């Protein structure tokens with residue numbers, strides 16, 4: 001069974017292909033740099049040296065209809081709107097018919113509600129949205145490395161919007177609660193903290209939808 005954990009960060013459960021592209025994950029594969037990082041503490045996270053390196057904005061290296069499950073937590077929002085749509089189309093392409101996709105992202109609605117209800121001040125909103133490379137705690141070296149070690153949010157979602165986008169790709173979709181899933185070992189991959197104030201959408205590549213997409217692609221290629 002082929003299961004992808006796209007944008008895994010430091011969460012790399014076994015039985016999953018854990019995919020990321022962060023500098024820390026590259027460094028973890030190079031013992032000398034790994035040692036330098038330990039001394040200078042440039043990157044805080046302990047990266048696994050077994051992460052499958054791939055930039056998720058690019059074409060996926062997996063065959064059409066070859067993947068059983070795609071899981072992606074708190075990663076889609078790090079891609080721009082267009083990059084995100086490309087990412088979801090690639091997920092669709094590589095999933096087998098009846099394959100399942102589960103996307104978890106921070107809920108824009110929760111952040112806006114906190115602001116309108118006075119729980120967060122105006123000058124905290126951008127921090128909550130996580131749209132900047134800057135952090136007041138950073139030293140000079142980290143400030144210089146920020147574009148390589150930080151992944152600010154480039155797009156935000158709420159439940160209706162994400163349901164619509166994932167459905168438009170061709171998936172049969174539903175909004176889910178944390179750990180409520182068709183994925184058998186969801187408890188191995190999902191982290192409780194990531195399900196709080198989050199949008200959770202699960203989709204299935206149904207054979208009917210696969211057929212529809214094929215028709216759409218064929219009629220489109222006739223036009224171009």
Ligand SMILES: C[S@@+](CC[C@H](N)C(=O)[O-])C[C@H]1O[C@@H](n2cnc3c(N)ncnc32)[C@H](O)[C@@H]1O
Nearest residue numbers: 007008009020021022055056057073074075078
């Ligand atoms: C906020 S972390 C989420 C980590 C983990 N999935 C979780 O929920 O705790 C986002 C991850 O997406 C990765 N990421 C962002 N853009 C990426 C890209 N273009 N290609 C691959 N990984 C990317 C980052 O390196 C980071 O590890």
